[in-house]
Amino acid sequence: MTERLGQLNVETKTSQFEAIVKAYSRDLYRFGIWLTKDAQIAEDLVQETFLRAWKAIDSLKDPNAVKSWLFTIYRRENARRFEKVRPETTPIEDVNVDKFAQMEDDFAKTEVIALRESLKELPAEYLEPLLLQVLGGYTCEEIGEIVGIKTGAVMTRVFRARKRLRAILEDDGSDKSKKVIEI
Amino acid sequence: MDSKSDMESTCLEVRRELMTQPKSRESAIMQHLSSCNVCADYLTAIKLFDNKLAAALHVEVPEGLESRILLAQRMSLQDIDQGRTRRTSNRSNYSWMSLAAGIVLAIGLSIGLYKLGESHGVERDVLAHVYEDLYALDRDDNIRLTSLNNLLKPHGIQAKESIGYIRYASNCPIDDKIAPHFILDDKGKAITVMYIPWENVSNRIPIDDKRFKGILVGSAQGSFVILSEDQEVLANMEHRVMSSVEIRI
Numbered sequence: 001m002t003e004r005l006g007q008l009n010v011e012t013k014t015s016q017f018e019a020i021v022k023a024y025s026r027d028l029y030r031f032g033i034w035l036t037k038d039a040q041i042a043e044d045l046v047q048e049t050f051l052r053a054w055k056a057i058d059s060l061k062d063p064n065a066v067k068s069w070l071f072t073i074y075r076r077e078n079a080r081r082f083e084k085v086r087p088e089t090t091p092i093e094d095v096n097v098d099k100f101a102q103m104e105d106d107f108a109k110t111e112v113i114a115l116r117e118s119l120k121e122l123p124a125e126y127l128e129p130l131l132l133q134v135l136g137g138y139t140c141e142e143i144g145e146i147v148g149i150k151t152g153a154v155m156t157r158v159f160r161a162r163k164r165l166r167a168i169l170e171d172d173g174s175d176k177s178k179k180v181i182e183i
Numbered sequence: 184m185d186s187k188s189d190m191e192s193t194c195l196e197v198r199r200e201l202m203t204q205p206k207s208r209e210s211a212i213m214q215h216l217s218s219c220n221v222c223a224d225y226l227t228a229i230k231l232f233d234n235k236l237a238a239a240l241h242v243e244v245p246e247g248l249e250s251r252i253l254l255a256q257r258m259s260l261q262d263i264d265q266g267r268t269r270r271t272s273n274r275s276n277y278s279w280m281s282l283a284a285g286i287v288l289a290i291g292l293s294i295g296l297y298k299l300g301e302s303h304g305v306e307r308d309v310l311a312h313v314y315e316d317l318y319a320l321d322r323d324d325n326i327r328l329t330s331l332n333n334l335l336k337p338h339g340i341q342a343k344e345s346i347g348y349i350r351y352a353s354n355c356p357i358d359d360k361i362a363p364h365f366i367l368d369d370k371g372k373a374i375t376v377m378y379i380p381w382e383n384v385s386n387r388i389p390i391d392d393k394r395f396k397g398i399l400v401g402s403a404q405g406s407f408v409i410l411s412e413d414q415e416v417l418a419n420m421e422h423r424v425m426s427s428v429e430i431r432i
Contacts, residue, residue, distance in 0.1 A: 051256065
């Protein structure tokens with residue numbers, strides 16, 4: 001995807017768009033489900049994001065920036081739903097999660113389950129940069145550009161998010177109140 | 184500051200950097216890691232933690248997500264094309280209006296006869312598709328209502344729980360367009376339902392094929408074709424479908 005998409009004809013653009021959907025829809029959905037905590041809303045936003053991306057594809061100047069562009073649209077669409085009305089969400093427990101098929105170790109499974117529980121509790125300002133880092137594969141600088149905050153602020157948030165989550169695994173689990181370590 | 188405290192200070196900085204950006208390959212970090220076993224162990228622990236974090240964040244993506252996105256995109260393309268056609272027509276066709284008015288009188292008579300029992304057209308396309316897609320009648324995929332609604336949503340409709348057990352659901356080509364095709368179950372019998380978003384009929388049109396019986400029935404937006412090999416279940420099924428579907432446009 002090196003040629004500017006806006007310069008291509010409809011057929012080529014459609015085929016490029018299909019490649020973009022195949023490459024990024026899954027990452028975007030996973031990002032969305034943790035962000036919104038609701039499978040249906042997460043999918044609706046993925047649909048809306050790609051539809052907006054398609055309609056605005058001519059404005060995309062740098063095809064290498066497609067992924068960041070999609071995450072930015074997704075975040076904007078997510079923010080828009082709060083402008084209208086605060087949505088009711090269904091618990092993320094309803095989401096089908098993978099069955100840890102490749103995790104033979106029961107202890108590892110327990111840790112992953114504990115992490116999931118903690119991720120649900122993580123404040124949005126910590127969770128979002130972490131999702132962009134782990135699921136999106138972005139550097140702190142790139143996350144800063146997507147979220148619209150300084151790199152230093154991203155680093156602080158990611159650091160705190162990771163420290164909180166690591167504390168969960170390091171804790172013996174006897175007292176839940178001890179699991180969250182304030183920094 | 185002595186060399187020991189210098190080292191501790193560097194270790195703290197390195198660990199903070201690793202905690203923040205585990206994939207950091209900064210040369211200063213790499214150099215420190217090559218000479219400090221404690222920080223190298225710390226990086227191993229961070230990588231292990233990241234694997235668990237990635238596993239925790241990895242949720243299943245709903246089946247058919249990509250095709251639903253592409254369908255929405257194709258529908259938006261179609262809308263644009265239709266908009267262009269309409270705009271072109273508006274500009275160039277005013278001169279034809281008087282001629283068209285005369286033709287309308289003749290067509291009006293034809294439509295009157297047509298609605299009295301002649302075939303509507305789309306039901307023939309649906310029947311042809313059902314014959315092509317006969318294997319679908321034997322499918323029992325136990326489709327969730329959410330999955331059906333994901334299929335219906337781009338077409339502006341939504342089904343309720345009362346639609347009952349759904350054996351199969353897919354988007355299918357009808358007349359070069361995409362229409363949702365789903366199969367419901369009625370006491371073990373397969374009921375084929377196709378929603379035709381672009382077809383608006385004002386009355387019920389019976390379908391009497393040698394194998395399938397059914398109806399083409401209009402709704403507030405679009406029409407439904409309901410087919411079964413057993414005519415007896417059709418009346419109930421028409422009520423079940425029409426009362427379980429909401430138009431969202």
